Amino acid sequence: MSDFLKIEGLKAQIDADGTPKEILKGLDLTIPKGEVHAIMGPNGSGKSTLSYVLAGREDYEVTGGSAHFKGQDLLELEPEERAALGVFLAFQSPVELPGVNNANFLRTAVNAVRKARGEEELDAVSFLKLAREETSRLSMSGEMLKRAVNVGFSGGEKKRNEVLQMRLLKPSLAILDETDSGLDIDALRIVAEGVNSLRGPDFSSLVITHHQRLLEYIVPDRVHVMAHGRIIHSGGPEVATLLEKQGYKQFLEAAA
Amino acid sequence: MPAVSETREAVEKLAKSNYEWGFETNVEMDLAPKGLNEDIVRLISARKKEPQWMLDWRLKAFRAWQDMSEPDWAKIKHPPIDYQDAHYFAQPKKKSGPKSLDEVDPELLRTYEKLGIPLHEQEMLAGVEGAGQKTPVAVDAVFDSVSVATTFRKTLAEAGVIFCPISEAIIEHPELVKKYLGTVVPVADNFFSALNSAVFTDGSFVYVPKGVRCPMELSTYFRINARNTGQFERTLIIAEDQATVSYLEGCTAPQRDENQLHAAVVELVAMEDAFIKYSTVQNWYPGDENGKGGIYNFVTKRGICKGDRARISWTQVETGSAITWKYPSCILAGKGSVGEFYSVAVTNGRQQADTGTKMIHLAPDTRSTIVAKTISAGQSDSTYRGLVRMQPKARNGRNFTQCDSLLIGDQCGAHTVPYIESRNMSARIEHEATTSKISEDQLFYCRSRGFSEEEAVGLIVNGFCREVLKELPMEFAVEAQKLLQISLEGSVG
Numbered sequence: 001m002s003d004f005l006k007i008e009g010l011k012a013q014i015d016a017d018g019t020p021k022e023i024l025k026g027l028d029l030t031i032p033k034g035e036v037h038a039i040m041g042p043n044g045s046g047k048s049t050l051s052y053v054l055a056g057r058e059d060y061e062v063t064g065g066s067a068h069f070k071g072q073d074l075l076e077l078e079p080e081e082r083a084a085l086g087v088f089l090a091f092q093s094p095v096e097l098p099g100v101n102n103a104n105f106l107r108t109a110v111n112a113v114r115k116a117r118g119e120e121e122l123d124a125v126s127f128l129k130l131a132r133e134e135t136s137r138l139s140m141s142g143e144m145l146k147r148a149v150n151v152g153f154s155g156g157e158k159k160r161n162e163v164l165q166m167r168l169l170k171p172s173l174a175i176l177d178e179t180d181s182g183l184d185i186d187a188l189r190i191v192a193e194g195v196n197s198l199r200g201p202d203f204s205s206l207v208i209t210h211h212q213r214l215l216e217y218i219v220p221d222r223v224h225v226m227a228h229g230r231i232i233h234s235g236g237p238e239v240a241t242l243l244e245k246q247g248y249k250q251f252l253e254a255a256a
Numbered sequence: 257m258p259a260v261s262e263t264r265e266a267v268e269k270l271a272k273s274n275y276e277w278g279f280e281t282n283v284e285m286d287l288a289p290k291g292l293n294e295d296i297v298r299l300i301s302a303r304k305k306e307p308q309w310m311l312d313w314r315l316k317a318f319r320a321w322q323d324m325s326e327p328d329w330a331k332i333k334h335p336p337i338d339y340q341d342a343h344y345f346a347q348p349k350k351k352s353g354p355k356s357l358d359e360v361d362p363e364l365l366r367t368y369e370k371l372g373i374p375l376h377e378q379e380m381l382a383g384v385e386g387a388g389q390k391t392p393v394a395v396d397a398v399f400d401s402v403s404v405a406t407t408f409r410k411t412l413a414e415a416g417v418i419f420c421p422i423s424e425a426i427i428e429h430p431e432l433v434k435k436y437l438g439t440v441v442p443v444a445d446n447f448f449s450a451l452n453s454a455v456f457t458d459g460s461f462v463y464v465p466k467g468v469r470c471p472m473e474l475s476t477y478f479r480i481n482a483r484n485t486g487q488f489e490r491t492l493i494i495a496e497d498q499a500t501v502s503y504l505e506g507c508t509a510p511q512r513d514e515n516q517l518h519a520a521v522v523e524l525v526a527m528e529d530a531f532i533k534y535s536t537v538q539n540w541y542p543g544d545e546n547g548k549g550g551i552y553n554f555v556t557k558r559g560i561c562k563g564d565r566a567r568i569s570w571t572q573v574e575t576g577s578a579i580t581w582k583y584p585s586c587i588l589a590g591k592g593s594v595g596e597f598y599s600v601a602v603t604n605g606r607q608q609a610d611t612g613t614k615m616i617h618l619a620p621d622t623r624s625t626i627v628a629k630t631i632s633a634g635q636s637d638s639t640y641r642g643l644v645r646m647q648p649k650a651r652n653g654r655n656f657t658q659c660d661s662l663l664i665g666d667q668c669g670a671h672t673v674p675y676i677e678s679r680n681m682s683a684r685i686e687h688e689a690t691t692s693k694i695s696e697d698q699l700f701y702c703r704s705r706g707f708s709e710e711e712a713v714g715l716i717v718n719g720f721c722r723e724v725l726k727e728l729p730m731e732f733a734v735e736a737q738k739l740l741q742i743s744l745e746g747s748v749g
């Protein structure tokens with residue numbers, strides 16, 4: 001049972017102004033336990049859609065195929081149940097929650113998943129200690145904990161806040177949707193380190209990116225090329241280098 | 257299906273679950289016959305053993321009321337109220353006034369327990385010394401029309417503060433009551449204030465002498481308990497020069513099948529450099545899923561900053577009632593005086609709220625701030641109605657108004673009706689208004705972090721109300737958040 005995440009023939013569509021638009025068109029992907037896989041693909045190929053469908057966003061309708069995680073039918077679960085099971089999505093565009101204190105949000109989230117996982121809830125003091133450790137590890141200012149969730153955060157701050165949430169929620173499957181975009185090289189290193197230090201036999205990750213640069217810091221076990229709602233090629237880390245040099249063209253032609 | 261419509265369905269289902277605090281206690285009642293006439297007014301006055309001047313005052317109010325009709329300008333609808341089909345006096349039967357809590361009907365104490373009165377307050381109610389390190393809270397509990405328990409009278413008396421049922425003040429401190437009663441809200445101010453003046457049965461009286469900072473938060477819990485008994489509380493708070501007082505009012509009500517009228521009058525008087533903070537958490541029974549049986553809440557609340565630099569601050573969290581008609585207002589008569597209004601109004605199911613404030617600037621350098629948050633869900637309808645008036649003498653008057661509406665689902669309504677009257681070139685009035693919806697993005701973001709849909713909505717709504725909630729005294733902030741969550745459980749879609 002080393003297949004941790006198993007996606008078979010996954011099809012999903014969205015209602016685009018009344019007409020259904022198919023975005024995922026029979027996608028297959030398997031991530032074994034403890035592995036980090038990367039997905040690269042042109043804009044509009046459906047990468048974010050895949051991440052949303054895995055996290056349980058309801059406006060995407062699954063019309064075929066399956067997705068199992070830890071042997072459970074993922075598609076049957078509510079988003080919060082998936083979170084409890086260990087699925088975490090770092091959003092490409094993190095959402096602002098006006099007036100909701102970040103520290104409070106984080107603590108409530110952490111305790112919600114801890115409770116659902118049958119773990120003991122953290123009191124305010126031990127949570128704050130943990131949160132301070134993690135913010136300084138990510139070179140975030142402690143001020144960020146006092147502000148409203150993502151409100152007025154810079155692009156880079158929002159991404160770091162996602163990584164902070166990931167580290168606090170301790171997922172077993174972290175999906176990072178273009179977490180590197182908008183980050184300078186120092187921030188990129190810090191974020192990569194934030195992911196790498198979680199790597200281990202119980203942590204798998206799906207890293208969605210446009211740039212090979214991130215994969216120099218988070219070295220993936222496998223790289224998948226996605227186009228038109230499907231995985232059209234899979235290989236080792238060398239695929240990323242190849243893509244960076246030659247673009248998607250050859251893969252698209254080979255798949256056609 | 258999009259999450260929001262699904263939430264709405266879930267919520268509509270939940271709305272049908274019973275009103276959490278809808279229960280009735282079983283205390284024997286002394287009821288006046290149904291109906292309203294001069295004899296009933298005389299009976300109330302007699303039962304209260306009131307002096308002649310008070311009875312005369314009531315009768316004057318009653319006669320004025322007879323010539324008035326219900327206001328019709330608010331954006332609310334309800335079947336006609338039959339004022340003759342209610343009891344105007346109800347009192348739990350008791351041998352004589354309780355000397356201590358031991359003498360208080362245990363049924364009443366259990367009621368407080370069910371109401372979820374915070375433990376430390378219950379302890380204080382029970383007279384436990386040194387309970388908690390927080391600012392102590394004095395609870396003058398109004399059970400139906402009669403105050404049955406007053407604690408901390410002694411500490412307050414030592415500071416010179418008078419805090420007692422108004423019926424007692426009428427007898428013990430007639431000079432103060434005579435001097436101020438009806439001076440902020442005149443007897444014939446409006447239909448409901450005239451009614452209240454004729455038949456009020458109880459309420460609170462607070463007098464804070466010159467230079468005294470009231471040593472504790474004052475808190476009153478109101479509760480309707482008798483079937484078909486209109487509630488007519490009368491509250492009068494006076495803060496002399498440099499005096500400071502914070503008053504907390506909160507209420508929940510038991511489930512009913514007939515609409516109940518609630519028409520309170522609150523008057524505040526702040527003298528030079530005085531500060532009165534008045535906080536309310538209102539959770540009267542809103543009615544069943546068809547809006548049947550809820551409380552009609554027609555309240556007149558007004559404060560006057562009489563002295564220079566006086567300050568009055570109203571904070572309200574309104575979650576209950578079938579109909580809310582309420583405009584806590586400030587008359588800024590003292591130079592440099594300050595009026596504030598912070599409000600959260602939540603409507604759900606078929607609730608209707610028409611609420612807001614009036615800031616009347618009479619003197620130079622007066623300032624007012626209005627922050628009104630309106631949350632509408634279900635098929636409810638909510639209106640913010642506010643008046644800012646700068647009189648010619650209000651040189652350099654300032655007002656800032658912010659009205660934000662949050663809609664949940666697409667069957668509810670929110671309206672903002674600001675009236676601005678400036679008769680003065682140097683006055684500055686700023687008004688900001690926003691309307692938003694809880695977005696799919698926000699809900700999904702929270703749920704992907706482990707929150708249930710309801711928790712997510714609660715979180716977002718509490719965030720939306722933050723600027724108001726932070727104005728509440730600590731004692732109330734937690735309760736208010738809980739209340740929002742509870743009303744969301746049954747109300748947000």
Ligand SMILES: Nc1ncnc2c1ncn2[C@@H]1O[C@H](COP(=O)(O)OP(=O)(O)O)[C@@H](O)[C@H]1O
Nearest residue numbers: 014015016023042043044045046047048049050
């Ligand atoms: N809510 C939506 N309504 C209409 N089209 C959408 C919606 N979400 C995504 N799409 C379309 O689906 C396709 C895939 O989008 P996305 O998953 O964001 O791709 P990627 O992340 O790979 O750039 C794009 O053509 C995009 O325009």
Ligand SMILES: [Mg+2]
Nearest residue numbers: 047048049092
């Ligand atoms: Mg994308």
